[in-house]
Amino acid sequence: MSEQRFATTLLIPGGLWLLLCFAVPLGLVLAASFGSTDDLGNTIYGWHPDNYRQAFDPLFVPVLLRSVGYALATVALCLLIGYPVAYYIARYGGRWKHMLIALVVLPFFVNYLVRTYAWVAMLADEGLVNGAITNLGIRDSGIKFLNTDFAVIGGLVYGYLAFMILPIYAAIDRMDQALVEAGKDLYGTPWNTFRHVTWPATFQGVLAGAVLVFLPAVGDFISAQLLGGPGTYMVGNLIQQQFLGADNWPFGAALTTLLMAFLSVWMVLYLRSAARASRETAL
Amino acid sequence: GVGNSGGGSKKETEKVVKAKVDGDLVYFNWSEYLDPALIKKFEKQYGVKVRQSNFDSMSSMMAKLRSGNRYDVIFPDQSFAPKLIAANQLLKIDKSKLKNYDNVWKFFHDPAYDPGAEHTVPYGLYATGVIWNEDKISGMKGSWADLFRTDAKGKIYMLDDFQECLGMANLRHGFDLSTVDPDEIEQSKQMLIDQKPLLRGYSTDDIQNMINGNAWIHHGWNGDVVNLRNQVKNPESYRFEKCKEGIPVGSDTMAIPANAEHPGTALLFIDFMLDPENASQNVAYFGYPMAVTGAEAAFAKIAKDDPAVAITVDDVKNGQQFANLTGKDKALWDRAWTEVKAA
Amino acid sequence: MSAIRFEGVTKRFGNTVAVSGLDLEIRPGEFFSLLGPSGCGKTTTLRMVAGFEQPSEGRIFLEGEPVERVPPYHRNVNTVFQSYALFEHLNVEDNVAFGLKRRKVDTGEIRSRVAEALALVELEGRENAMPRELSGGQKQRVALARALVNRPAVLLLDEPLGALDLKLRKQMQVELKGIQREVGITFLYVTHDQEEALAMSDRIAVMEDGEVRQCGTPEEVYERPEGPFVAGFIGISNLLPATVENGGVRLPSGQRFPAPVPGECADGSDVYLSVRPEKIWLDESEDGMVSVDGTIVERVYVGTTTQVIVELSPGVRLVALEQNAARQRSDDRWEIGQRVRLNWHPEHALVLR
Amino acid sequence: MSAIRFEGVTKRFGNTVAVSGLDLEIRPGEFFSLLGPSGCGKTTTLRMVAGFEQPSEGRIFLEGEPVERVPPYHRNVNTVFQSYALFEHLNVEDNVAFGLKRRKVDTGEIRSRVAEALALVELEGRENAMPRELSGGQKQRVALARALVNRPAVLLLDEPLGALDLKLRKQMQVELKGIQREVGITFLYVTHDQEEALAMSDRIAVMEDGEVRQCGTPEEVYERPEGPFVAGFIGISNLLPATVENGGVRLPSGQRFPAPVPGECADGSDVYLSVRPEKIWLDESEDGMVSVDGTIVERVYVGTTTQVIVELSPGVRLVALEQNAARQRSDDRWEIGQRVRLNWHPEHALVLR
Amino acid sequence: MSATTAPKPFDRPRFLPVFTGLFFVFMFAPIVIVALFSFNSTKSLQRFEGFSLMWYQRFFEDSSLRESLFASIEIAFVTMVAATALGTMLAFALVRARTRWAGTANVLMLIPLVTPEIVAAVSALVLFTQVGLQLSLETVMIAHITFSISYVTVVVRARLAALNPEVEQAALDLGATRWGTLRLVTLPELWPAIVAAALLTFALSFDDFVLSFFTTGESPQPLPVRIYSAIRFGVTPTINAIGTMMLTVSAALIALAIFLPRLLGRRESGLGVLVGREGA
Ligand SMILES: Nc1ncnc2c1ncn2[C@@H]1O[C@H](COP(=O)(O)OP(=O)(O)OP(=O)(O)O)[C@@H](O)[C@H]1O
Ligand SMILES: Nc1ncnc2c1ncn2[C@@H]1O[C@H](COP(=O)(O)OP(=O)(O)OP(=O)(O)O)[C@@H](O)[C@H]1O
Ligand SMILES: [Mg+2]
């Protein structure tokens, strides 16, 4: 029908844009990852798997693993913090629901760099927090927060928490309240009911949240840059440096490709659940 | 890297300019890198307006020039000045037109970056050394070795800058600051890697790191110490040392683009800045020494009479300046640096 | 001892009063319905029994025990939710087994009781189906089985048939009633469909604005409604304005006749006379009947019966119901515009205020 | 000339046949209902008339004109959607005025016609309300006004009362019927509620699996259903298995009696005997009636009437409907377990195959 | 009279509100700090020593910072317009086109959303150098638009899918042409979603750092990039001033996105749309 053709034509501009500005560049990165550099640091395309060999050099493998480790820790923490908050807002938010969820997303729109830097100011060895700790005599010496693994993970959590909360909030909010009551009605203690009813019913949201946090966290470099120490280098920093510091794009491209390859597993996971979700809303 | 694009002809860099007002001054500099009061004074004194704009990095300054913007006075640093000169983008400065030129330290009458000082006049000077907090740690040895003190483990920062770090290691090894010998770079790299366990981190924000107590010892710049001292209650505890193995020294310059519309006013302004009184006032404002005889006192004053922070002619003489690495050499340093950071 | 007892139970939400001063006693094993228009407090009442809401005032007793301190999961009642509230991630069997598992019943018994419950609702063989694969009627059955399998003291049902279409609803009414007889559990049943309530219940409480207007057997509430609201909400009430006059009533038309005037209605007081449509005989009469004349203005054929709407005087109309049982059908008998005489037995008339 | 004419219209979706070989003629000004269970093709039929779907085969004529080439917005029909489909961002007045504005009617007339339409559905004064501020019944009225205001040749209604609760539905049925009489527009009405169809329609087409099983007046489809499906879908059909025997039928019990056997039923062929419950008299009879005996197994009081369920032989049950019109009420008369005699006039029995 | 005081409702987990409270403290502490120290009268980021607007003044005196601000606004605006247009069209196509194409596209278009920014940034950089595009504000815009499209699409698509098809059919039925229906019914029904998407796109683009960092040319550079270099080389409270201003802008936009539709009498708020949920 004519409407069909109309709709199909609407697919073109956006689709084309994404193809040219997203799909093609990814291809270029892949190509570049097999290239080498000339004396001026310009990329020469070719067929040199050395970049990948270099990436798996014992020197860099720890960096890759560290990134994944940080990201997983971040997901775990975000879930631990995000679920209760999302749950509370969705269930007991009442007419403040919208207000509260707005407050959740708001900080997320304050420049990440500035926020992170504020943490630096607060958590410094002689910063506000440690000042309070020592003055209140909680500990006679301050705590070393910054330039540690925890600092980097904390930064990541702080940066991506909203990605965890929103999908979980949506899931809990979408869930029929009567299900919880049914659980209690059928002799489920609050914990039982959560474990056997609420959790399974909202699991899709958790999954989505986990992926939405994990993906950007693995690739992040700001947190490590601003909060990290000498031993907190992440793959993001490595890539960033190859492109913007050391003019070694092919190596950077190789790292990027590896990252993308590794993440694609998770993406498929997410896309599958997303597809399912959209099917359900469609029905 | 920035190429020699957008060059002009040798010819127009040699046109003759009289040191007299030929219009308002179009001024292009870092922000907060010159005392606004002096601008006002200059305007009053010569009855001209100063049209200011700022750049945030050398490369963005280059970009503006390349894209054809016309300025009367600019402030390239020692590593970018040669590029501009090579590209014939700087006007030859006729020193005879500058009343105060003799105040400029003799050393800068023939600096490495501008033989014969034909195109530039020195502006701010800076050096890299070691900053430390005497309240937290003492017994510094005036050597780069102080950055390796095990009793300050976890309280030491290195500058997050590949040239400064590898340069430091080179100097400590007694190599040339900008060596491109793969073996020497290999050793320097190893030195930095071995240093990591002692470090709190890599950062270029030496001022905050010192203030907020994260750092006891910081690889840093002399000018920052001055700023640092202005922000703390106990200025005297924050010290700076110029290491005996030698230190990297840099300088900014004042120059007139070849396409300047009001080179005359520009000459007047440069001369104005070389006046010891004005220089002193400026030093007091932006916290870096200037290579102007008569301004030393001013710096000594803000440096709380700490000779360590000041930069003398000698420092500049036996100091070393970073070469402008290109091609394979840069790649060599980059790879070393990448491995240091990743290790 | 009563299965459920409400003592002056009131429930407020902010300043809306959902239920006010409720006093009710529900006997063990009876099929008790809460009937009322939307918003009258039926669901709230049910939820307080289940423990999802707490009374603002008053007390509730389950099998004689007060329950304000007993959380939902320790109350020996189960609910069949209007939305069914089946667990989407569990198959039919696990849905039904949910309650038993929570109570740590041993697997062998669980299996047998689940099978039994599913048999009861005629869902044998669908054990492994997921809820989304079931039709509305089947979902409804699973919800029922899930509640029944726990053999609660009381089963709470909130418009359990509301989501089903007419045909299926009628069928489920019969089944539900049958099941209740079979298991003998007390049913507390919420509905706003008066036919459903009449057909299924042992007793009905008719609610309005959070208060019980009348509580009694279907016959009582239908035949002897207390007040116009109940009369009107359950079936067609055929209200005629009238005034009490020595032991009988007088219509505006001036016509007088005997009617069972309640004691509290003084002479001359304004009342409504109500006659159920099926009690009105058209042009037929037995002795002792009272009668009025009118004109047929409308005739609605609905298969089993025909509604004949008769206008007595401008604006005053009565509906008479004629079962289409006669040899020749009624709507051949009655023509619009025709004059007819309506007859009824005085004792079938109601005087309401 | 007919308002709508279907000529062999078939509609397929992929390989599900929604409507097959539909031949229908709807007369100007009549209230015509499509009645059938869910999924039988009612909505699809309607959508083809409105132009949202195109027939896979056959043709549709509006006022004699074929409409394959006419897009929805040029067809002189309007639809009342089951979901009402009001424009959330427009107030009541603008919703109703929408169609007129599209047709460039001048503002003065628009205003008057909208006011008129709103008066018709008794929504004067709500012009500026937003849809979300309206109750279900009011939304329904707006949807109706929005369609009527355009004075279409045909009004299509897809279960317009489906979303309303019982009480309101019954009331709207009367109003809707009244409005249709008043404006005299042809109504094509979709419902799956047989009482609704019977009460409102001039003619009914009973559909099953995309085909029309029977088309006729309410009386025809109820009293003389063609085949068990129609009989069963409209009311209680009381089917008794029987065999044709010289002009009459014989029950499994061996009992014989006269019944109107259609010509095509040869002797000995298996048929169903169907007697509408209201046609069955209990323990009363007139001469010429046939009768069978049975035991009362269930008694359902529904106010106006009581259903008495009688078992003739194990598994064979008949429902008899007794209007509660008598002086003493029927359920006092009948006890469960009591033997009764069921009587009916042969001409009220139906023989179905 | 044991029941004169109404018993508590059962199991409202008491720790939840407390926990949520702490969470909000955690989220907002740094922001408060930033705002506070942006009014500090000295350079110190540790001690507040009196109120002053000097840092704001500094900001507006600094021509290059001003340029950066305008650059950021320009980028965000262009991104908003382009991405909203493209994304909305795409959403229509994905919901309405029944082709197998649309089916796959429906899922593929989510990929940009879940791609780490650094990957997107790197590939954009490679693309631009390959086609020989001078890095500039335009390149930043292109990068931003690319990652914003999917975002808009997701938001609008959700709303569109939730839209009752009968509403559009009603318009056709009442004599509106296809175009008329789109203009008079569909878009009005969609616009809360579109507004929300647009404003949020603006906010995202306005303080995006990573993409800008990789794709920006020399001056003027987007504000976040300036913030980054400032943070790396000695912070002055000017940064806090900038941060505070950006916060105000973003906050205003979000508030707009959330409440504008409400104010204009729609049931769903932009935020509801954002989290894929309708109504309050
Ligand atoms: N959680 C609540 N918060 C505020 N008001 C409520 C709440 N639950 C119910 N109410 C109000 O209490 C009154 C009774 O509601 P309730 O649901 O019991 O009525 P109902 O008889 O079940 O109606 P329906 O037949 O529509 O289900 C209504 O006015 C309703 O608005
Ligand atoms: N757009 C469609 N695509 C595929 N199948 C469809 C579509 N519309 C209807 N059908 C099928 O056509 C048949 C008739 O559908 P239709 O909606 O006409 O039934 P209905 O009588 O309106 O049912 P209900 O009473 O539930 O509305 C159903 O089997 C349905 O699944
Ligand atoms: Mg209810």
Ligand SMILES: [Mg+2]
């Ligand atoms: Mg339908």
